[in-house]
Amino acid sequence: MAAMAATSHSSSLDEQIERLNADITRHTASVHALEQKLLHPVNTRVAVFLSLANRQALELDSVELFVNEQPVTAHLYTENERNSLGQGGVHQLFIGNLADGKHSLKAVINARAANNRFVRREIVHDFRKQPGTLRLQMTLNAKAPDYEPEVSFVEWK
């Protein structure tokens, strides 16, 4: 009887934790939306995304990102994140603000190709920022037989 009481007590605690988690998730999403609204004004906002075109060709280790030769972010990928990218996930690598005009984006990709070769490649992309949010999607690909990494850029305006 005591064990049953303890179990029901614990499950009610779990239910309360679940309810609280739902409230906190909603609240954190609101705070996040407010942050985005305040910190990244729409006219100057630039966001950089990364996706994979071919799951098998490259095992992504890390990406370093530079805007106008200044390092802005670096990310080391976990197994879980690699799997998600392989299934169509898109990673928001960077979000920041830039003035209108010409800019340069440099990405340094560290990966292991399907032929077990470790590769480190620098890719530079020049773009023009115009009023309004600019979203840059980098898509990483590598084709047989040499599995040389290629990056294509799509600008979503």
Add this chain to the structure above:
Amino acid sequence: MNGRMSLLFRNSLGVVAAMLAGVAAPVANAMDNPLATGVVRFALDTGEAATVSGLAAKLEGESADYLQARLLLASGQDDKARAGFEGVFNGASHRGDAALALAEMAQEDGDLTGAENWYQQARRAGYGEVVQKALLGLAELARMQGKSDAAGQYLARMEDGYWAAVGYMNLAADFARDDLDSSRALVSLRVAMAMAAKDADSNRSQALLDQLNLRAGYLALGSDDYDKAIDFLEKVSLESYYTPQALYLHGLALSRKGNHRAAMQSWHRAKKFPLAFPGVSDAWIGMGRGYDLSGYPGQAGESWLAANAAYEGERVTLGKLSERIKADGAYKTLVQDARSDDIQWFLADSRTLTQPRMAYLLRFMEEPGAQTAVRRVARLDEMVATLDASKYNLQVFIQALEGFVRSADSRAPASQTAAVEQQQRELETRLDRLVEQAATPAQAAELRQLKQSLAAAGRRMSALNQQVVHRPERLETVLEEARAMRDATNGLRRETLSLRARAARELDALALAFVETQTRRMTHALDKTEQQIAHLYEYLALENLGEGAQ
């Protein structure tokens, strides 16, 4: 977290800039649909659902409904998520994934019939990993209902690998419990070993193989098949949680075969591990027994006295652990302090198996309910950390906004705007003149570019003028919104801390009961060695009497 906070400090000027530019729409409302779908998928897979819940309306494509249901589940809206998954299952894509999610939700709620039905649907509608998980789920449900044969049939349909191996190991445990003969259990364990060997993750595979070999060795020993037992136990790696118990059983098998010297070598190695591990206290007693059976009663007595001292010492350690749990709580004492990194890197590899506190943590985590209780406290700690970060960020925004409201001067911008508008008009006139005079195509292209830039500046200027009219009200609204969120954060934080205190009390009670059991185990071991010592003295006294009589 600190990096993020300092970024917020750096960007606090950005708040002011945002106000000047008008309150911008959040990313959530502006992101393009295909991109939003990918971003949501990545966030869900990596446990960051809170940051993308605003993108739910933007989802598109064949995965949209499935991702939406996952978003609802991640945000704790179980009923809506269930309805969402049911809708996905009745659709065309992700039918297997949705059925698997529904099966897991039903199992969590204790609805075993519902869970079985959904696992069956997942097996039929899914492919790849979904089918494997569904089959394992069905096998476990059958096992829980005592239907070992049905469980075996489901497992037989699984592909080789870790999950199939776990399924067979669980089945072997049932056979070992129910059968008088160990053959069915040993066959299951052998199948599990073959399956585990196919696991691509070598560390996980080795850990499972160690456990399987230990179980098989124990069963063989119980059937008096000592050579088979020794064969299994020698395959357990020497750097595993299962090593001390395997060494003890290895010694026991050798001892039963009459090879006491070799048995004592195994027990001596087992003695090097903390007494918290299974088999170590028995190995201490075994050493004395080995000397005794080999005809060295003096050394046997010394060994048992040494074992006595070790058990006494362990009871003191357990007493201190109990005091620490009462003073600091079990979470800090057992979980947080066990992973302290004040150790040299070259010792780091072996510390897991040589530190008594870590040994007790590992043993404690095997207790029923312990993992759930620890996870509850850890999860609530994470929630507190999230709320603290939100609170800090909101405080920074509120300070920046209040400062801007105080310093806002409605007169100055009007005159500045007029001057800039005048400048814009002048530049447009000059540019029009130059366009007419352009001589080469390159000049014309350059001027076209300039004209575009100037037109963009003009558009922004007029937009700014419209926004400036409503600026004070807009600032006040955002400030009110931020203040309300800060108050809500404080309320949620209080609630989380109160639940954390309750969860910690439950964990403390479990940990104290565990320490008490361990203390009783040490007392029992102490009784056994004292008995052995008494028998030895009795034997020596009788021997002396016999010699005296002669």
